[in-house]
Amino acid sequence: MGNSFGCSASGERLVSAARDGDLVEAKMLLDCNPCLAKYSTFGGLNSPLHFAAAKGHNEIVALLLENGADVNSRNYCGQTALMQACRYGHWEVVQTLLLFRCNVTRADYLSGRTALHFSAVNGHVRCITLLVADFVPNAPFEAMNNQIEGEKGDGSTVRNKNDQSALSKFVNKAADGGNTALHMAALNGHFDCVQLLLDLHANVSAVTFHYGTSMDLIGSYLYFSGGCHLMLPGCGVVIGLSPCWHLILIPQYLDFLLPTTCLCLFRVYLT
DSSP states (O other), X not given: OGGGGSOHHHHHHHHHHHHHTOHHHHHHHHHHOGGGGGOOOTTTOOOHHHHHHHHTOHHHHHHHHHTTOOTTOOOTTOOOHHHHHHXXXXXXXXXXHHHTTOXXXXXXXXXXXXXXXXXXHHTOHHHHHHHTGGGSOOHHHHHHHHHHHXXXXXXXXXXXXXXXXXXXXXXXXXXXXXXXXXXXHHHTTOHHHHHHHHHTTOOTTOBOSSSOBHHHHHHHHHHHHOOOEEEETTTTEEEEEOSSOOOOOOGGGXXXXXXXXXXXXXXXXXX
């Protein structure tokens, strides 16, 4: 840890500069001693990188990383700078951390949450988009793979399936209590995050220890908030709160449109 360098006073000055966004002070301290980038506070083990990421000071985050700060360092809760940035929605910081190859799949010690969970629970859809970017190939890449598949057999198909499997594991990873990112977004009413996670094929049937399935949480929030519209992937169906409650039975969704109290709140429009 940075404390072992015998520079706790300078280290605390760097922590203050990182927290307050004082780029000039941070540059001066790191020019004198680049090892300060690895400093961590006593007890909490928060590094200057943690403080800069939590406050959204992107230039200081980049400066610390360029001077050797560990992009995957943890504090006493097991949280990384990426988790801090995602918790507070600082997507520019998330982007910088990703450029320095941070680990997006790490979970904290207290609740088993990843950066994706922190983004979803607080409704930061841009952060979610950045976190899943490496798992989702772009259109030219897919077209190239299709061409390779036609020429060389099933090799690219295997790679695509592996990419999809990695994305599915990441999106559906459960924190303590069985809570997935979709559960957290639905429970807190972040419908843009819910829609994005559904587009990424998040598992709507995943069951938590306390709240039920994701669809139960979506239904509960629609009941209390006045509703909105959601597009279910692969079916062309929009679910929304109806002015007149209707009981609609859709065979292909009976496995997760439960219980009937949720069904009674929905009216389904075919698109």
